[in-house]
Amino acid sequence: MLVNPKLSGIFDYFNNLDDLSIENIARWLPFKIETHAIENFVANRILYPQTVPATEQEMEIDLSILREAVRINSRLFYNHSRSSIVIPSEFEARFPPLIKLISALADVLVLNGVTKIFVKSWVGSRLMGSIVTPPLTQQKESILITLSGKKYNLVPNSFTRFPVLSRHEDLAVDNSLFDASGGRFGIFVDLRGSKLSNK
């Protein structure tokens, strides 16, 4: 069978983009847009996978599509038994800034405790950082984090990145202690509690 070569793109990782819920994509967006416009956007991404978003709005739509695509294909990215996320290396350049990409993944993957983040390329998988999702049992005005001997007061419902390179770091959230992994991505602390993914 002769296959004509053509340029591919990020969304070629998914073969079921036409199964995505347009209503769910729309709910992630911070602006109003007609559902038929989202449908056309998704369909054109499938048709022209090599294209890139030029505007902030287009990037928000792409991140929303990514969320829903990862949600229905979570086993491709999340290993529950090993508490690890593995993403292709192209994701980092395609969905800047990094914190938005990791936050989008954390939105739809049901994470608890420490989840390591690996990036997969042709040379193999490399540990790049981790997400710490502590259990939040009560409403507070601020949450105390201790990392590398320093204390931080974080706002509830925040998603924060700490640029930490070392492989093992003790991170304390209130009275809970976590063995988090740093790396080029750093350590992300997710204090957002219940998200759309849990609805």
Added chain:
Amino acid sequence: MNLNANLRLRVNVDHITHVRRDLVGRGNITVSLHQEVSPETVLGVSTINGGFFSVPIAKALGVLPAGGEKYLQHPVGTNVYKGELLALKRNFMRQKLALSPIDGVVSQYDPVKGELLLKYLTRQSPLTSGVHGIVDFIDQDLGYVLIKTMVTEIYGMFGCGNQRMGIINVLNNPGVILAQDQVSRALEKQIIVAGALVYGSTLRKAIESEVSGIIVGGINARDFRAMMGTWDVAKRTGKDFGLSLVVTEGFGPLMMGTDIHERLKMHNGRFAFINGNTNRVLLPSTDPDSIMSLRKVALAIPKGPQADPYITVSDMVLGKKVRIVWPPFAGWQGKVVAIDQTSTILPSGISTYLITVDMSSRRLRVPYSNVELV
């Protein structure tokens, strides 16, 4: 620094290929293998049976069903023509009558329902070639002929519907949306060049009006999904919903590319083939001298589905003609006049290289990955 882009063949001028011509209904192919044909050559003749039509005679005459038969003016087995008197009842003061609505044969009277069954007259339907060419293959059992001919082949991005034929009618400029009131019975058997967008409601009206095909820049994803069950064109299966649709650019209102629109305008008013399932429009050559080129070329008889249109990856270089494939200028075409040597960070945060595209009315700087080479 090498920047790559898709190079997609969209217009293939003076391409030698096979066109298939099928008899409608049962019939006989009358041409022979290797015969040279012109557009008016009759390839074969088929007989078409149109079915039956019931006329409520008893109700028209105001009689009981069992008593209607004695008022018939034509015995069973005779021909009647549209408008002719079928039945007549006279009394002292007035008369009631029933006229034939069709050309047909009086078949039988049903005394239970009071209806007269008319059978449509069979008619002979000649199959003409439509093209200059050479007969390359004949299948008498299935009633079709393959003719080797010279065409301009137009490839769309996707489509749906079986092969049909008709006269090209360029209704709109490339950027205009096809309005529902532009579609009527007057466009029966034609292939409409619609412009930038056709709505699902307009498609339905076109089917009712027996339009053969529509070529358009874009269609809304939900309308395409309603027909095909998916908007992932790689997953569609060959379906037909009453006409043949070829979409040249993508989803949503997208200006039809000038490369395709100009070629269709040159062929306006002439016979063409359209096949939505293979995204192809064939514009037969009108030059009778094309036969001389056809005599020198041998083509393999195709056994299976046609190959996908040609697409490959090529280098982006100055002077190349490109087509913008992402909004807001999707469908616009122009020449590459500059390629940035350093990357730019777009408002989206993506770092990429921009190229400058010179179109007739403006110049645009766009990410190189948002264009395709033409």
